[in-house]
Amino acid sequence: MSAPLLAVRGVNVSLGRPAVPILREVDLTVRAGEIVGIVGETGSGKTTLARTVVGLVRPDTGSVEVEGTEISSLRGKALRAHRRTGTVRFVFQDPLRSLDPDHDVETVIAEGLAVRGVPPVERAAKVRAALELVGLDPELLGRTPGQISGGQRQRVSIARAIVCEPSLLICDEPVSALDASNRNHILRLLDDLRDRLGVGVVVISHDLSSLAGVADRVAVLYRGRIVEEGPIGEVFDDPRHPYTALLVASAPRVTGTARHPLHRLRAVSTGATDGCVFAHRCPFATEACSVVPLPVVRDGRTAACHHTGTWPGQAGIDPTTEGARPWSSSSVS
């Protein structure tokens, strides 16, 4: 198996004053051509993780390696030089806010090339090639971001990212501001780009059904910890962490059937603990959960739960029942 494009190992991040832990012992790998989804409720740390990967947030401890370069220890000039390489590019949720409203589409897309000193003629050719890759008409080049549609704007922000020929794209809620049709087009585009360019893609989303149609693997984040990680179909079909089950049960377009009965997994408060981050809401929590669970790795999947083998039985989940799988490619149509 090839070396990972991105290797996040044991990352802890604290922010604010006084410093509050935001990410705890986060591990994540992404390989070339792979799409990895990150899900979790609001405030779970998804954006902080993305910002850490692009070097905008420095971990307290742990490492972030991109193509073998340890970026979490880069400072000043070295960090700016790394950013200029364009190896990792960010695609934001709201292009209207992230794209300069006064610049035309051509200037917006070419910005990263201009920073790298690419000559104008070469720049223009690369911008047109990127525009073609994202399926936009060159006639949009003279318009400003305010003069194009929301779906076109998101394509422009993807073109802006890929024009620098990155190895890794970090997309923070790339479709949440779009209607269903544009959402599917953008997800298909990301799928197409990983095939054509071999780029690795991280897609952050709170919408499981969007991710289900496009991601190969998913990492489930809760209060700054990855509680479960693995191939997305397996994780959504047969969650090994009660929090994943709760998320899946709350996303009817993913569950299709009542495979994980929500009434059995309803959030209950048992008081906060210093151990498992989910214990205060988990109906299956016991004394053991006052200790942080070590991730259990089995069959290419990871779950950080003391009761991973027993809670489905308590929840009345029959592992032999076939769940509906609407996250097959048909869900991105």
Ligand SMILES: Nc1ncnc2c1ncn2[C@@H]1O[C@H](COP(=O)(O)OP(=O)(O)OP(=O)(O)O)[C@@H](O)[C@H]1O
């Ligand atoms: N600069 C900061 N200083 C202090 N706390 C911060 C800072 N940035 C984020 N946080 C806190 O870190 C936690 C995680 O925030 P983050 O934006 O990473 O979550 P998220 O999962 O992306 O949420 P959302 O889905 O709402 O965007 C939140 O509790 C947030 O308030």
